[in-house]
Amino acid sequence: MIPTAVVRNAWYVAGLSADFPKEKLTGQVIAKRPMVIWRTKDGEVVAYDDRCSHKRFPLSKGRLMPDGTLECAYHGLRYDTSGKCVMIPSHPTGPISPQAKVIGFPVIEQDGLVWIWPGDHEISKTRKPPRLPECNDPKWESILVGPMNVPANYLLLIENLLDITHFYPLHDGNIGDVANSYIPIELEEGEVDGNKYVMTIRKTKNYKQTPYFVDWFHYPVVDRHHTHCMMSPAVTRVVLRNQPPGKLNERKGEREYPGRLGIEEDERGYVLVHTHTPIDERNHVWRVLVNSPKHHMSHGDPNKSAARRIAEMFPTVAAEDEWALKLQQQMFEYPDEGYCEVFLKPDLALRRARKIFAELVREQENQMPAQAAE
Numbered sequence: 093m094i095p096t097a098v099v100r101n102a103w104y105v106a107g108l109s110a111d112f113p114k115e116k117l118t119g120q121v122i123a124k125r126p127m128v129i130w131r132t133k134d135g136e137v138v139a140y141d142d143r144c145s146h147k148r149f150p151l152s153k154g155r156l157m158p159d160g161t162l163e164c165a166y167h168g169l170r171y172d173t174s175g176k177c178v179m180i181p182s183h184p185t186g187p188i189s190p191q192a193k194v195i196g197f198p199v200i201e202q203d204g205l206v207w208i209w210p211g212d213h214e215i216s217k218t219r220k221p222p223r224l225p226e227c228n229d230p231k232w233e234s235i236l237v238g239p240m241n242v243p244a245n246y247l248l249l250i251e252n253l254l255d256i257t258h259f260y261p262l263h264d265g266n267i268g269d270v271a272n273s274y275i276p277i278e279l280e281e282g283e284v285d286g287n288k289y290v291m292t293i294r295k296t297k298n299y300k301q302t303p304y305f306v307d308w309f310h311y312p313v314v315d316r317h318h319t320h321c322m323m324s325p326a327v328t329r330v331v332l333r334n335q336p337p338g339k340l341n342e343r344k345g346e347r348e349y350p351g352r353l354g355i356e357e358d359e360r361g362y363v364l365v366h367t368h369t370p371i372d373e374r375n376h377v378w379r380v381l382v383n384s385p386k387h388h389m390s391h392g393d394p395n396k397s398a399a400r401r402i403a404e405m406f407p408t409v410a411a412e413d414e415w416a417l418k419l420q421q422q423m424f425e426y427p428d429e430g431y432c433e434v435f436l437k438p439d440l441a442l443r444r445a446r447k448i449f450a451e452l453v454r455e456q457e458n459q460m461p462a463q464a465a466e
């Protein structure tokens with residue numbers, strides 16, 4: 093499958109828990125489904141169709157009433173937190189049609205993030221959002237970069253993250269160099285909590301760090317362990333561990349997944365959590381949660397924590413990726429007409445990711461339309 097589709101049967105990140113204060117309405121589109129999202133007085137996050145059942149006016153432009161119902165700003169229909177219409181001003185005494193309701197979306201709050209399922213409700217019960225312990229652990233500092241609106245299919249970002257041979261030339265001189273392209277790649281695949289994952293593992297010794305990595309992690313030459321894991325269509329988790337030559341724990345024989353805390357006590361490094369939430373086939377929202385042990389200070393500015401320093405410098409790197417993804421997406425607008433995509437050795441993980449996506453797209457195409465809209 094080429095990157096032109098959107099998977100609906102997945103838990104996607106709608107934002108950090110802190111992005112949803114009590115009783116503030118937010119409108120978002122996730123996987124082509126417009127949603128109104130808010131946290132109730134009781135602290136629960138609710139999400140349902142953003143289109144009023146009367147004339148499709150966006151409910152996110154309405155207001156919350158003292159009794160907790162949501163009032164549409166156009167003709168005043170009011171909905172309870174289940175999406176059922178409970179009041180119609182122009183029918184003060186008449187019965188309310190059972191059709192006056194809007195579809196709800198399952199929500200889970202976990203690891204400091206709000207996850208929403210835009211697809212089939214029954215399938216949502218068989219999968220869980222991937223665990224991201226570093227994002228909500230008092231021993232770790234977690235800083236958000238973004239959200240960034242990227243005009244490209246989200247699979248293009250996932251492919252970018254799984255194939256970091258693009259560090260040269262795209263990020264040459266900051267996080268990249270050509271030596272990075274020579275590092276052999278191991279692959280790990282499996283399934284956790286109903287989510288198929290694919291992970292690349294790059295191990296290298298006596299690696300001369302590029303300028304940004306020296307700034308963040310001190311050591312100019314390291315033994316390095318670098319993993320990129322597409323945990324689900326929603327999240328790619330990157331773990332980078334560094335030690336001076338000869339000191340890195342190789343964790344021989346262990347599987348890399350599941351996501352335990354990623355850095356050991358005496359190591360330097362980070363856990364980057366990339367969340368990629370599709371808006372539609374050509375647009376997604378990219379967030380990067382930069383996580384580092386709280387006590388790690390940067391080399392570039394000893395007064396700043398490693399996480400703070402990385403979060404401040406990372407937008408330069410992200411802008412280079414955004415530039416590439418946008419231009420790459422534009423080239424998908426033309427018919428193939430003899431164009432043939434070439435696969436290189438480092439594309440193996442990307443091919444696996446496409447296969448996982450193709451299976452998920454098939455799953456949603458096989459659903460009855462009524463189920464899909466449930």
Ligand code: FES
Binds near residue numbers: 144145146147148165
């Ligand atoms: S469109 Fe919402 S009440 Fe009419």
Ligand SMILES: [Fe+2]
Binds near residue numbers: 252258263409413
């Ligand atoms: Fe990149």
